[in-house]
Amino acid sequence: MAKYRGLSISELNGLEKEFIDFLIVNGISAEEWENILKNDSDLANQTLDLFSDVVFESILFNIKFLEERAPGFVHVYQCLQDKIVLVGLKSDGDDEVDFSNSEMLSSYMLTPPEGLKVFTSTKKYLKTRNEELFQMLENGCVITDNKLFKALCLSL
Secondary structure (H helix, E strand, C coil): CCCCCCCCHHHHHHCHHHHHHHHHHCCCCHHHHHHHHHHCHHHHHHHHHHHHHHHHHHHHHCCCEEEEEECCEEEEEEECCCEEEEEEEEECCCCCCCCCCHHHHHHHHHCCCCCEEEEEEEEECCCCHHHHHHHHHHCCCEEECCHHHHHHHHHC
16 A cells, blocks of 8 residues: 555556666566566555655655645745745735735735735644645645745745
């Protein structure tokens, strides 16, 4: 069973070269893999789960910032080794404010409407860093760069 989740068929198709390299590193030839697929579905699934974990570990290890947007708020997380730093922007009930629209967010950064609040907080990871980041990705966060994080920090 995968530590995170098994990769989907479309995700695996996009990682064909990496999967072949993974098989080679693990001493599995193309012929052996074909034989495993035909005769040992449990071993095939275990191998795919292990590959999925390797892929996710690599992605999660390299995450520096995550972003979460909704109409009423935007959260940007700096993912440090031992803690996560949140800088957020929220609206105090203005239904016209929509942070999920990138153009509107850019416009708010230049000329903020009334009722916007920038806030920050820090927390230590409750699980491992990678487990928490994976859960955040599964819950809708996306990997991003540091630009919005810096811009919001300058607004504090």
